[in-house]
Amino acid sequence: MMLTILAIDDSRTIREMLRETLRNAGFDVHVAVDGLDGLEKLHDIAPDVIITDINMPRLDGFGVIEAVRAGTSHAALPILVLTTESAPDLKERARKSGATGWIVKPFDDAKLVSAIKRIAAH
Template identity: 50%
Template sequence: MSKTILAVDDSPSIRQLVGFTLRNAGYTVTEAPDGKAALDLARKGKFDLIFTDVNMPGLDGIELTRSVRALPGWAGTPILILTTEASDEMKQKGKAAGATGWLVKPFDPAKLLAAVSRVIG
């Protein structure tokens, strides 16, 4: 059975690139254009992994992470932040919110897939 991944980014091109990379590796991918849409999807269903950007309008990736962690049954689901933000301060905010890991854009597809493999197999 294919693992399901939610890819959240306000950039359509990044969502497409992440989705393409993951689908070619055999994963099922759902895309969301922002944190609010992603949170609505998380409330309705279950994903094996969430990738989220940090800087998005409305609900940003840190708040999305915090909000997903507060939902029943989501405590152990990996959340990987994929962003241009690379500061230790932002990484700490992500970790405090419950993020599992942090990847910096632009990303190497092989490294993205390696990160996915580490957290969901």
């Protein structure tokens, strides 16, 4: 079964790297430029996993996590935070908001793919 991934990041470079890495791993990849764009696309593509940055314009990653968790249709969707941030308090806040996992940029392709497969299996 091909997994569908929604990757939300305001960096074009990161979006392209994610698209390339995840497509090569056999995933169906959709990208969004910020949190609001991601939430708009969420209903159209019904992803198996969301990957989101934390620091973005319009709506940050915490806003994305909270909005997804507050909804009914995608409340249990695995959400992976992909960010340059590594502060323990931010990780804790993300976990409390409902993030499934946390990966620090720059990401290792193999680790990212294995993390996605691991959380999507639940």
